[in-house]
Amino acid sequence: MDHGSALPFEIIIFLAAAVVAPPLFNRLGLGAIVGYLVAGIFIGPSGLAIFKDAEGTLRIAELGVVLLLFLIGLELELSRLLDMRRDIVGLGVAQLLVTTGGLSLAAYLTGFSPGAALAVGFALSLSSTAVATRILDERGHLTRAYGQRTFSVLLAQDLAIVPAFALIPALATGENFADPSSIIIKVAAALFMLSAIVVAGRFLIDPILRFIARNGGHEVMIAAALLLVFGAAIGSEAVGLSMALGAFLAGLLLAESSYRHELEINVAPFRSLLLALFFMGVGMSLNIHVVAGAWPYLGISLVVLIAIKMAVAGAVVRMAGSSNPDALRVASLLAPASEFAFVLIPLVVATRLIHSDVGQLVVALGVLSMIVGPPLIAGVERLARSLPRPDQHAGIDHATDLDGTGRTALVIGFGRFGQMAAQFLLTEGIETTLIDRDSDGIRTAARFGFKVYYGDGTRVDVLRAAGAAEARVILVCIENPNLSLKVVDLVKQHFPLAKVLVRSFDRAHSLALMEKNIEFEIRETFESSMKFGHATLRALGFPEDRVAAVEIDVRRRDIARLELQRAQGVDAGADLLHQTELQSEPLLEAEHEAIALNSEAAQAIEELAKKAG
CATH class of the missing domain: 3.40.50.720 (NAD(P)-binding Rossmann-like Domain)
Incomplete structure (x- = not known):
């Protein structure tokens, strides 16, 4: 890179890839997300090596996921989230436990130790919030029944990340066992931060935004929106929560604010660019040499991973009352591995549960699942549409608008x-x-x-x-x-x-x-x-x-x-404009001469005759 240049060369390449890849892959029917992932591979360390620090790029790009979750929070309301609590606790926990069990068993049968199998199984059981919510948002189905159930599971998974960071070291041997008191401290800190976000969102943010709207300008409102989102995100991360969870909670608390739409339009452009960078960063993290050297193993593992995740998610949602088409939709949306897998797998490697080379293979598996995810989701959607529609009288409403607004x-x-x-x-x-x-x-x-x-x-x-x-x-x-x-x-x-x-x-x-x-x-x-x-x-x-x-x-x-x-x-x-007197005109011409019925009428007829003559 020419350090004397006013504009870094990498920025030009990133913007060019962000412009070329999405329409090209949309044209091929694979979707914009796959375009970003492939573009990341092309310009990353395994390709042209224009971007060499995939991990650093991902770190910055995570802000795109943060902004995405904030906007989703703005679309919801606290009352609706409470209505979703059964799905979050029931569907979310059931899907996570059963999927982790299935993937852990598969990993154990391939030679992983029990602790390593459980850690890797949990990391891969998580689903991509960025992929699922982006596709739901593009379809306009976030507020449909299956969209809400998908999001409920994703939210439960985000909440499960907090204890995961504390418990994964406990699966290692020797001195790496976690101290129970440290877990209690982390949970208490997390609860404190969540309470602080709730209090600020309820009582402080709206008056501050009102003051800015009255005395500032549009640019100040943009800065305030970004400060609000990233402040909540970084505060959450500082106590062990995911940044996305903190941003989502901040958005949720502002869903009923008078400034909701202003915040949404100010944040949306940054979200789009940072999400593009995020998916490119995921593509950059894929080591082509690792994939080429182990492609039979990765191919079989990818099929097993997607099959287990789709089977469990579809069965759990179907048992909860969803129709067959909706169960298929939810299963496909939850198939790609989570962006948080790229954070958990390095932690598993750091605790020496698995070797770094094995960690590279697991990361590659996660990236591959993200690449095949959007085409798979599109294919399942076509299949779901071809299936018979559920009977509305059976209590299954596959297209119910749960937004609560139905804006007309x-x-x-x-x-x-x-x-x-x-x-x-x-x-x-x-x-x-x-x-x-x-x-x-x-x-x-x-x-x-x-x-x-x-x-x-x-x-x-x-x-x-x-x-x-x-x-x-x-x-x-x-x-x-x-x-x-x-x-x-x-x-x-x-x-x-x-x-x-x-x-x-x-x-x-x-x-x-x-x-x-x-x-x-x-x-x-x-x-x-x-x-x-x-x-x-x-x-x-x-x-x-x-x-x-x-x-x-x-x-x-x-x-x-x-x-x-x-x-x-x-x-x-x-x-x-004006008229001295209203001139009444008959609707039809008289067919006979007027006949006077009394003396007054006769006098009137005579006066009219004089005027006419």
Whole structure:
């Protein structure tokens, strides 16, 4: 590398690989993750050796997994996590114990010592959070029943890593047995850190973000989001927890925050780049020479590994009530080895339970399972779709949306107008997301029971994070006409399936909106003016039918003027602005001469005849 260069050569190579590999492997039907893994092999020590420190690269790239878990936490809510506790404790523990037992037995039969077999079996029984959640996120199935069960198992595995770091040394011989008191201290430290994250998330973070939103800028919010995530992650790691678990908990606690969507869009770009680096780092860690020298052993081991993990996961989930297609989906998602295996296996080697060369083979096995995982998952998904759908009346709902939101409406701008418009949606129980960028207004709305999220509706990433892609209707209630038109353009371009209803500021704004093919627009003062004029004439003693006729005429002339202005410009239709007297016209021409039924009628007919003559 040329140290005099302002931009390191490795960064250029990484970005080039991140751009070329995903679309190429997506085109081949293998998926972007396999593309990143193969790109890592190509530019890593076993390939062109542009990146020589695979371990250091992985260490940095783990931050991508951290950000991924934080965003998943933001998508959940604490109440929903409590609803998942049975799956976490039941499915997660059962899958982990049975899979560890099966893999440990297989390792023991191939010549591993009992302690080494148990350690290696546990490390390989863990599943890749990065692969599974990335694929679920791309499918949009994180909130489906099988997606939630997959995530429950992954969360249970993350929790199991804490005692694993303490107990693996106890499997070694001699002086490496763990001191029970040290285990108690580590557990106590972990509980303390989790409590600190909970307290900070509940009582400190929201006021701090409110202060930043009011006094800082967009750049400060980005820095605050990253500081929040990495602070929770590093704090968790310091007490023996995984960084991903700390970040997930932080996201979970902020899932109900008004700043949830703002945090999500600020973190997402960094997550994508760091996840790309993570998968490349996994590819870099694969030693091609080791694989080439032991490919028959690794090939058989890979088949055994995936078969045991899929059989156990599928059976456990099926026994819990999932349908056959969903059991297959969960089994395939849990097949690839976990990123934490690359941390646990070096620990097993360090305790001398296995030789370093054997450790290289186990790491290679884990990497290979990650490489074959995405194509396997895609194939199983096609198979699952071809199977008969479960009977909904049998209590098995394979596509239930457990998100709890089912977002069907999005209201942008929650001032006085937006508040009143949203009342109709909320009264009918329609799931509605409300966003505004006034932090003080959001706080005020919370006092009246409204859940309003902080976000700038003129940014497409904010709209997407707020659920615009799933919304059936989008209400644009922004006061500023220019910003309103910008939002409408973004919505029509990126979310064309949503029906758009817009609050108009004045006639010029209405005319501009009429050109954008929206479903509905209304000037904010028009209807109130109509009601006000109606009440004024009634107060002057005019009968109701006469006042109603006047209102109909005013509305008709207003619509006619708008059409003229739309065709000829804003100055057109001035003659329609007012009229001295409403001229009533019959709907049909009279077919016979009028016949007077009394003297007053006769006098009226005579006067009409004089006017006509």
